[in-house]
Amino acid sequence: MNMHARPADPKKLIKGATGDWEVVIGMEIHAQVTSNAKLFSGASTAFGGEPNSHVSLVDAAMPGMLPVINEECVKQAVRTGLGLKAEIHLRSVFDRKNYFYPDLPQGYQISQYKSPIVGEGVVLVDTADGTIEVGIERLHLEQDAGKSIHDQNPTMSLVDLNRSGVALMEIVSKPDLRSSEEAKAYVTKLRTILRYLGTCDGDMEKGNLRADVNVSVRKPGDDFGTRCEIKNVNSIRFIGQAIEIEARRQIGIIEDGGVIEQETRLFDPGRGETRSMRSKEEAHDYRYFPDPDLLPLEFDQAFVDALAAHLPELPDEKKARFVKVYGLSAYDADVLVAEKETAAYYEEVAAGRDAKAAANFVINELFGRLNKEGKDIASSPVSAAQIGAIVDLIADGTISGKIAKDLFEIVFTEGGDPRQIVEARGMKQVTDTGAIEAAVDAIIAANPDKVEQVKAKPTMLGWFVGQVMKQTGGKANPQAVNDLLKGKLGI
Ligand code: ADP
Ligand code: MG
Numbered sequence: 015m016n017m018h019a020r021p022a023d024p025k026k027l028i029k030g031a032t033g034d035w036e037v038v039i040g041m042e043i044h045a046q047v048t049s050n051a052k053l054f055s056g057a058s059t060a061f062g063g064e065p066n067s068h069v070s071l072v073d074a075a076m077p078g079m080l081p082v083i084n085e086e087c088v089k090q091a092v093r094t095g096l097g098l099k100a101e102i103h104l105r106s107v108f109d110r111k112n113y114f115y116p117d118l119p120q121g122y123q124i125s126q127y128k129s130p131i132v133g134e135g136v137v138l139v140d141t142a143d144g145t146i147e148v149g150i151e152r153l154h155l156e157q158d159a160g161k162s163i164h165d166q167n168p169t170m171s172l173v174d175l176n177r178s179g180v181a182l183m184e185i186v187s188k189p190d191l192r193s194s195e196e197a198k199a200y201v202t203k204l205r206t207i208l209r210y211l212g213t214c215d216g217d218m219e220k221g222n223l224r225a226d227v228n229v230s231v232r233k234p235g236d237d238f239g240t241r242c243e244i245k246n247v248n249s250i251r252f253i254g255q256a257i258e259i260e261a262r263r264q265i266g267i268i269e270d271g272g273v274i275e276q277e278t279r280l281f282d283p284g285r286g287e288t289r290s291m292r293s294k295e296e297a298h299d300y301r302y303f304p305d306p307d308l309l310p311l312e313f314d315q316a317f318v319d320a321l322a323a324h325l326p327e328l329p330d331e332k333k334a335r336f337v338k339v340y341g342l343s344a345y346d347a348d349v350l351v352a353e354k355e356t357a358a359y360y361e362e363v364a365a366g367r368d369a370k371a372a373a374n375f376v377i378n379e380l381f382g383r384l385n386k387e388g389k390d391i392a393s394s395p396v397s398a399a400q401i402g403a404i405v406d407l408i409a410d411g412t413i414s415g416k417i418a419k420d421l422f423e424i425v426f427t428e429g430g431d432p433r434q435i436v437e438a439r440g441m442k443q444v445t446d447t448g449a450i451e452a453a454v455d456a457i458i459a460a461n462p463d464k465v466e467q468v469k470a471k472p473t474m475l476g477w478f479v480g481q482v483m484k485q486t487g488g489k490a491n492p493q494a495v496n497d498l499l500k501g502k503l504g505i
Contacts, residue, residue: 022234023143026193030265035231037261038238039197040151040189042226043204044182045214046158047090053157053181054081054124061220065174073179075119080307087181088311090213091131091155092321094183097211097328098150100135102318106154108308112301117160117173125184127302130154131311137187137207138330139199140348148200149188158182183214189228189238194257198250201225202352206329210354218248225253229260231268239264240274244281244288256281260288332357340369349377356391362398363405372405379422400425403432412436414443416488445491447498453485454478454498465503472505 027034052059055072072079095102107129110122132153139146160178164171185204191197205216205223216223225248230241242264244256259281264274276294281287304310327335329351336347336357350360350373364372380401384394404421407413413421413436424435436442444450457478458465468474475496482495 020146020190020192023192025143026196027234028231028261028265031269034234035261035265036192036234037194037257038189038230038232038241039191039193039257040228040241041187041191041197041200042228042243043185043187043201044158044224044226045094045185045208045216046222047087047155047181047183048213048215049084049086049090049181051084051086052179053084053087053155055084055179057179059180061222063176065172065176067176069175069178073119073175075121081124081305083308083311084181087155088131088313089321090181091153091183092313092318093211093325094185094208094213095132095135095153096318096322096325097207097213098132098135098137098153098185100150100153101133103129103131103133104313104315104318105129106131106311108155108305108311109302110305111156115159115162116171117162117175117178119160119175119178123157123159124305124308125156126154127297129310137200137204139196139203140344141196141199146190146196148190151186151188153183153185156182156184189230189241194254194261197227197257198254201250201253203329206352210326210328212326218250221248224248227253227256227260229257229264230274231261231264239268240276242274242277242279242288243294244279245291247281252281252283255283255286256288259286263288326354329354340364340373342370342373346373346377349381353391359391359394359398363401365402367402367405368409371409372402375401375405375418375422379419383422383426395429396422396426400432407432407436411445411491412442414488414490414492416483416492417441417443420488442489443491444486444489445494447494450482450486450490450494451498453482453490454495454502457481457485458502468503469505475499475503475505478503 022036027036049059051057052073055070057070057073058068060068072081092102106126108124109127111125111127112122114121130152134152135150137148137150139148158177158180160173160175162171162173187200191200208214209216214223224246227244227247228241229244230239232239242260244260247253247256260279267274278291278294279288280291282289332351333344333347336342336350337344351357360373360376363376380394380396384390404418404425408415408418421432421435421441424430425432464474464477468478478499479492479495482490482499483492
């Protein structure tokens with residue numbers, strides 16, 4: 015669905031004193047390019063080095079130093095553009111964006127302004143109300159700045175240039191988002207795509223993915239309102255909070271008869287407010303002009319085609335394949351493809367097995383347990399082969415689904431070969447009807463009152479099944495228990 019024409023969704027409107035309001039959001043995402051070296055120098059991009067240890071003469075802006083474009087960063091930007099189904103520009107231009115700040119030794123940032131490397135694209139975002147299409151306006155390459163540290167010593171500010179010159183992709187969305195939920199889902203999806211592509215690790219805690227969030231409000235059907243830009247929001251949760259808080263602030267001002275001033279604001283999660291940082295700077299304040307030290311960036315279609323030929327399977331395609339090939343629900347497929355490592359793990363479990371049973375076990379048992387431990391698939395103590403073995407034991411009737419949960423817990427905490435554990439600990443399902451029958455008879459004999467009740471109320475059968483399972487240590491085959499009980503109770 016084209017978002018520009020999307021009618022306001024009543025569920026997403028915010029109630030104000032004068033009626034309902036629609037929030038409009040557009041995002042500028044700064045994604046650090048995965049590359050060993052910086053955009054215009056050979057200095058390392060490694061995180062966490064001693065301050066000022068990864069700084070070349072170019073990054074420190076020594077006089078006479080010339081930038082040289084890093085081809086790997088260009089490839090990463092093109093790959094990303096392809097992943098965003100975007101137009102790739104065979105010719106783009108680097109500009110100087112001039113401003114002063116102590117962590118910007120050049121006195122300008124090399125960025126792309128009028129001619130970015132990537133043009134319009136699209137990201138499909140799944141929400142509770144269906145899939146929305148979020149337009150990408152552009153993607154351009156630019157340098158990161160250094161880092162100012164103000165809190166080390168009250169009389170001193172320090173500058174660390176390790177980040178200075180690191181390549182960033184600025185990915186600008188169209189104002190197509192209509193709620194904080196949609197905005198969070200968009201960033202999550204974009205991050206998934208970048209991770210699949212291997213062009214940005216998406217680590218928001220390290221600042222490798224930062225969001226500038228543009229927010230405005232309007233009455234449904236009206237033109238766009240004036241926006242405020244909330245700078246550098248560094249977690250998905252904060253993006254949601256900042257939008258909610260900013261939208262309410264703007265509604266309050268307009269309903270009190272005021273007008274929104276276009277400005278740049280900061281989100282303060284501690285206080286739960288956004289604060290004015292500066293009035294919005296206009297492009298002309300930056301005195302953009304083409305960087306005379308750099309030629310326009312040009313490559314041919316063959317360069318793009320070669321990168322396109324080696325693009326990995328992306329989340330949307332993987333999801334479609336999981337639905338088609340494995341017969342999974344769209345929801346399950348979504349959960350499994352959210353991380354490419356998870357998807358690969360799942361495929362290893364599903365290989366040669368009942369794919370739905372494998373998905374259920376991975377999603378319900380494994381993910382739930384990993385979540386509880388704060389672990390992810392990479393640090394999972396249980397391998398795909400072990401999960402596969404458990405799924406096989408259920409499938410061939412060796413254990414019941416209930417015992418499988420206990421078995422999983424043992425494998426999760428102690429490790430080991432599931433089949434051997436089942437043998438060693440006598441966890442095999444009892445399918446021998448003789449043994450089950452003895453338990454059934456005993457329960458029936460001991461509970462004549464319940465036997466009367468179940469004849470009038472067949473849903474009571476569950477109670478009998480529970481008792482038999484208890485007596486057999488959960489090892490009785492549930493189907494056999496059910497059949498025997500029904501026969502003996504005459505229902
Ligand atoms: P600038 O270059 O001044 O930052 P852009 O036109 O490039 O301005 O827009 C920057 C971001 O603001 C984009 O993500 C865009 O979608 C978003 N945006 C533009 N207009 C609005 C609006 N009225 N409300 C919310 N977001 C908006
Ligand atoms: Mg901007």
